Amino acid sequence: MLDLDPAISPANSPTAISSGEPENQMEILALRLAQGDDGVFWTLFEIFGPRLAGLFKRKGVADTDAENLALDCLLTVRRQIGKYQRQEGGSFMGWVFTIAYRKWIDWRRRNLTTLPLDDDLLNRSKSDGTRPLEPFIEPEVDHESPDERSQAVHDALKQLSKDYQEVIRLRYIEACLDNAEIAARLGITVNNAKIRLHRAHKRLSPILENDNRIKLRK
Amino acid sequence: MTQKDTLAKNEEDDFAAPEWLIQKLQLAGDYQAFKSDDQPTLSEQYRARVREIKETLDKLRAEREKIGFWPVPIGAYVQDMAREANLSLRSTLIWLGISDIHRPDPQSARGFARLGIELGFSLSETLAQIRVAIARSFGGFPIIPFSARFREGASGQNDLQACMSNLRVVEATYDQPILHDLRLIEAEVRAVYQQESQ
Numbered sequence: 272m273l274d275l276d277p278a279i280s281p282a283n284s285p286t287a288i289s290s291g292e293p294e295n296q297m298e299i300l301a302l303r304l305a306q307g308d309d310g311v312f313w314t315l316f317e318i319f320g321p322r323l324a325g326l327f328k329r330k331g332v333a334d335t336d337a338e339n340l341a342l343d344c345l346l347t348v349r350r351q352i353g354k355y356q357r358q359e360g361g362s363f364m365g366w367v368f369t370i371a372y373r374k375w376i377d378w379r380r381r382n383l384t385t386l387p388l389d390d391d392l393l394n395r396s397k398s399d400g401t402r403p404l405e406p407f408i409e410p411e412v413d414h415e416s417p418d419e420r421s422q423a424v425h426d427a428l429k430q431l432s433k434d435y436q437e438v439i440r441l442r443y444i445e446a447c448l449d450n451a452e453i454a455a456r457l458g459i460t461v462n463n464a465k466i467r468l469h470r471a472h473k474r475l476s477p478i479l480e481n482d483n484r485i486k487l488r489k
Numbered sequence: 490m491t492q493k494d495t496l497a498k499n500e501e502d503d504f505a506a507p508e509w510l511i512q513k514l515q516l517a518g519d520y521q522a523f524k525s526d527d528q529p530t531l532s533e534q535y536r537a538r539v540r541e542i543k544e545t546l547d548k549l550r551a552e553r554e555k556i557g558f559w560p561v562p563i564g565a566y567v568q569d570m571a572r573e574a575n576l577s578l579r580s581t582l583i584w585l586g587i588s589d590i591h592r593p594d595p596q597s598a599r600g601f602a603r604l605g606i607e608l609g610f611s612l613s614e615t616l617a618q619i620r621v622a623i624a625r626s627f628g629g630f631p632i633i634p635f636s637a638r639f640r641e642g643a644s645g646q647n648d649l650q651a652c653m654s655n656l657r658v659v660e661a662t663y664d665q666p667i668l669h670d671l672r673l674i675e676a677e678v679r680a681v682y683q684q685e686s687q
Contacts, residue, residue: 322523329519339584342542351685444518476504
């Protein structure tokens with residue numbers, strides 16, 4: 272049995288992965304799970320349970336469903352751990368994220384309601400406290416590792432001006448704000464927020480398209 | 490509005506953010522949030538529910554490994570194992586979205602498939618036991634006592650093949666609506682097993 276940092280033990284129940292070398296600690300946990308050490312499940316539950324539930328809630332899943340999906344993911348990780356192989360640029364964290372994203376896509380597909388083809392409805396600001404409806408196009412979650420994709424986006428953002436970085440971060444990275452919320456946060460008009468986002472997209476598109484870490488559907 | 494932030498009409502027209510770009514940015518944002526140490530706290534109620542469901546599934550799987558396939562309705566099979574192991578199925582069935590373990594239908598088919606996967610059933614075994622449950626609900630399938638499993642010592646594979654042959658005979662008598670539901674159930678179960686193999 273491999274010695275594990277005492278910080279990663281069920282007794283300490285870490286949600287944060289903050290001691291030692293987190294990536295190595297995670298790989299050791301994955302290895303122990305693959306070797307049949309079922310006690311590791313509870314350590315993984317403490318690490319990933321909140322992350323999984325948090326991800327699903329961020330993606331618009333209601334609390335109870337988010338918790339149910341989180342458990343489904345953890346049991347899937349346990350069953351499929353034999354398929355996990357660390358690859359260059361990848362990680363166990365990224366592998367679990369990909370499983371979770373597939374579960375969310377499946378949930379979303381099953382809970383998809385038919386949207387009316389009405390631009391006003393799609394663009395409607397959330398005066399009633401709900402998000403504007405968005406058409407669902409299944410993300411290509413398997414095309415590259417989450418770690419490589421994140422790094423590519425991070426590197427691409429550094430090539431934008433501060434204003435454009437800011438709107439992209441508020442829209443996608445640090446929050447999921449709509450144009451009105453971005454405008455309020457930055458103290459600009461909604462139209463200006465929309466324009467900055469448009470230009471940021473326009474500059475980012477060729478940078479990421481030419482980044483060989485980003486794989487696009489042929 | 491400053492000149493800098495004015496969107497010229499032609500600029501607006503000549504570029505629309507491609508879907509792949511939006512997706513990559515969303516995925517990157519979601520992954521950053523996922524990796525963050527700033528996460529919500531899980532309730533004790535949820536922790537207790539997870540402990541109960543995991544324990545139930547682990548013990549059922551252990552029981553199932555001892556028994557193997559047996560041509561009885563899936564609900565009776567699982568319930569008998571639960572009784573044997575002194576387990577309550579309530580939380581597990583709620584989690585799986587199965588409202589009545591004795592009546593598989595298209596709405597609960599995914600739950601039965603997930604249960605089958607968790608307990609180590611093959612696709613054929615899960616489908617067979619669901620089909621037996623439906624056949625039994627019409628009185629069209631012989632009841633074989635669970636205890637006979639240990640008396641007869643037949644191999645699980647032979648049981649499965651014989652069961653499938655019997656089912657084909659029984660199902661030939663079904664009305665169209667029942668056959669339709671059966672096909673829906675089968676499609677759902679196959680889809681879940683297919684996802685599992687990805």
